[in-house]
Amino acid sequence: MRMSLAPRRAVAALAAVLLAGGMAACGNSDTGTDEGGSGDGKIVMGFSQVGAESGWRTANTNSIKEAAAEAGIELKFDDAQQKQENQIKAIRNYIQQKVDVIAFSPVVESGWDTVLKEAKDAGIPVILTDRAVDSADKSLYKTFLGSDFVKEGRLSGEWLVEQMKSATGDVNIVELQGTTGSAPANDRKKGFGEAIAADPKLKVIASQSGDFTRAGGKQVMEQFLKAHPKIDVLFAHNDDMGLGALEAITAAGKEPGKDIIIITIDAVKDGMQALADGKFNFIAECSPLLGPQLMELAKKVHAGEEVPPRIETEETTFTQEQAKEALPNRKY
Ligand code: AHR
Secondary structure, eight states: OOOOHHHHHHHHHHHHHHHHHHHHHHHHHHHTTTTSSOSSSOOEEEEEEOOSOSHHHHHHHHHHHHHHHHHTOEEEEEEOTTOHHHHHHHHHHHHHTTOSEEEEOOSSSSSOHHHHHHHHHTTOOEEEESSOOOOSOGGGSSEEEEOOHHHHHHHHHHHHHHHTTTOOSOEEEEEEEOSTTOHHHHHHHHHHHHHHTTSTTEEEEEEEEOTTSHHHHHHHHHHHHHHOSOOOEEEESSHHHHHHHHHHHHHTTOOBTTTBEEEEEEOOHHHHHHHHTTSOOEEEEOOOOOHHHHHHHHHHHHTTOOOOSEEEOOOOEEEHHHHHHHGGGOOO
């Protein structure tokens, strides 16, 4: 039987539509977008943020929100208020909602295997940003994007070793650690400790968590000052704790940056101001501007492309003079 030209074209067109539909369904089922997703073809990302504990975190949240909007990615955002159970709840919600990609900055390093396995079983790729997890099974997440925290601690320690080269007698150091069990607290402590081991007169006489907050830094520094009459150096795991400690040091009648040398990490605007003003002495940078790279990675993993297992941000360090120069252009 002969078919006229018009119906033949219609059949071909229908076949093409069915084929394309079938291919799209195959692609989506790999990435979990067949039932979930935005419904308008946009990639949907569920992001669980640590909290709003510091200036760094605020800059990081802004970077992620702005980059998602720019990349045309629909962002579902949750603030975990520094609690792991809130992050686990948020991730489970994202799995239920069948988002296309889950990204999160884990408040602590341990205890993620179960929920990460749930995401993997649901076919939803996970990207770690800023902080790492200690899971032995690296297949539970696609990649890590963030800083080398050990290096930040090491650079801080190396600067101190150089400064104290000709000092005589013990140099008493107090350390304000970040959130207990978090990757930056563990790694910065390690890097700093390894670096100062080069000079036996550098001694950490007290080390306690200030939870990465200004209030925590102030409160713990007050205790340090009461318990230790001779403190030469403060190493704070972030600017905010250092800024809180400044208040305690001034209230104790000491001059920050002179009576007590202050080293911090991050280089957010307020920290850089304190450094330029001579109240801090050295900052190792930790960049919060992870948003654009995160969105690029999300597009790649959603498309099933291979991505490197670890991507580190480029960072520098600042002395007082360098802070004065950099401050006018500091965006966060
Ligand atoms: O994980 C990055 C750290 O977390 C930043 O140094 C700190 O300011 C933040 O709270």
